[in-house]
Amino acid sequence: MDVIASLISLIKLAAGAAPAAKQVYEDAKTIFAALFAGKQITAEQQDALMKWSDAHQAATLAGQVPPEFVVE
Amino acid sequence: MKTKLGTFLALLALITLTACTGCKSVNLAPGGAYNPATTNAAGQVTLNAAPEQALYVADASYKLAYDLLSGVLKFERDNRAELAKISPKIKTNLDKIRPVAVDIDHRWALARAAYKANPTPLGLTTVQQIIAEIQRLIPAAQAELTPVYSSLNRTN
Numbered sequence: 732m733d734v735i736a737s738l739i740s741l742i743k744l745a746a747g748a749a750p751a752a753k754q755v756y757e758d759a760k761t762i763f764a765a766l767f768a769g770k771q772i773t774a775e776q777q778d779a780l781m782k783w784s785d786a787h788q789a790a791t792l793a794g795q796v797p798p799e800f801v802v803e
Numbered sequence: 804m805k806t807k808l809g810t811f812l813a814l815l816a817l818i819t820l821t822a823c824t825g826c827k828s829v830n831l832a833p834g835g836a837y838n839p840a841t842t843n844a845a846g847q848v849t850l851n852a853a854p855e856q857a858l859y860v861a862d863a864s865y866k867l868a869y870d871l872l873s874g875v876l877k878f879e880r881d882n883r884a885e886l887a888k889i890s891p892k893i894k895t896n897l898d899k900i901r902p903v904a905v906d907i908d909h910r911w912a913l914a915r916a917a918y919k920a921n922p923t924p925l926g927l928t929t930v931q932q933i934i935a936e937i938q939r940l941i942p943a944a945q946a947e948l949t950p951v952y953s954s955l956n957r958t959n
Contacts, residue, residue, distance in 0.1 A: 754870070755867070755870045755871060755874060758863070758866060758867055758870065759867055761863070762860075762863045762864070762867060765829045765830065765863075766829065766860075769830055770830065771830040771831070771832050772829055772830065772831050772832060772835065772837075772859065773832050773835065774832050774833070774834040774835035774836075774838075775835070776835070777831060777832070777835025777836045777837045777838065777859065778835055778836045780836070780837075780859070780862050780863060780866065781835075781836035781837065781862070782836075783862075783866060784862040784865070784866065784915070787866075787869070787912070788911075788912045788915050788916060789912075791908050791909055791911070791912035792909075792912045792913070792916065796905055797873065797877075798880065799873060799876040799877035799879075799880045800873070800876060800901050800904055800905050800908075801901065802898045802901050802902065803880075
């Protein structure tokens with residue numbers, strides 16, 4: 732757990748310095764807490780992940796490609 | 804820009820941990836999308852089916868890896884001119900990753916859709932293998948940002 736806590740602290744510092752990365756930090760924190768500390772994933776967190784996954788799956792299958800993935 | 808790069812490099816280090824997610828179980832609260840339940844008038848909660856632990860871990864792992872990769876590619880795209888002055892080949896090298904990522908993403912969508920429609924161990928293995936593919940792209944993307952980050956460190 733010390734390693735995980737240290738990692739989380741490191742990420743927290745980095746994320747705190749860059750608000751744009753906060754969502755990635757939150758996602759990482761959630762899954763690490765669930766996997767390594769046995770923390771329960773709330774219904775709301777589950778719903779949010781399912782919503783993103785379903786929407787991303789549908790968009791990808793519809794042929795949508797975000798601009799950052801396009802070779803210009 | 805230095806701060807953003809530092810953030811991405813720190814986050815990219817996480818990918819080594821996400822590689823082990825396929826072998827872990829998670830505690831899913833009843834009533835969520837991965838652990839559907841019904842609550843009757845007396846407040847008793849009845850689970851509708853077995854929790855979709857494997858799908859939760861797979862989805863969480865994929866989203867984390869995708870967001871990390873997307874973040875690097877977006878960072879390069881948004882700061883292209885400035886980054887090109889520091890590392891002229893960064894766009895060229897990341898352009899090699901972009902079509903690979905698009906292909907992986909498409910195969911992930913197909914595999915996930917198939918698994919949701921018919922959840923079999925083989926289907927889950929396919930999804931997990933594709934997740935491993937996108938995770939393997941992260942160090943390559945990181946390698947492109949490292950010289951830029953080093954250069955910025957030297958100049959500050």
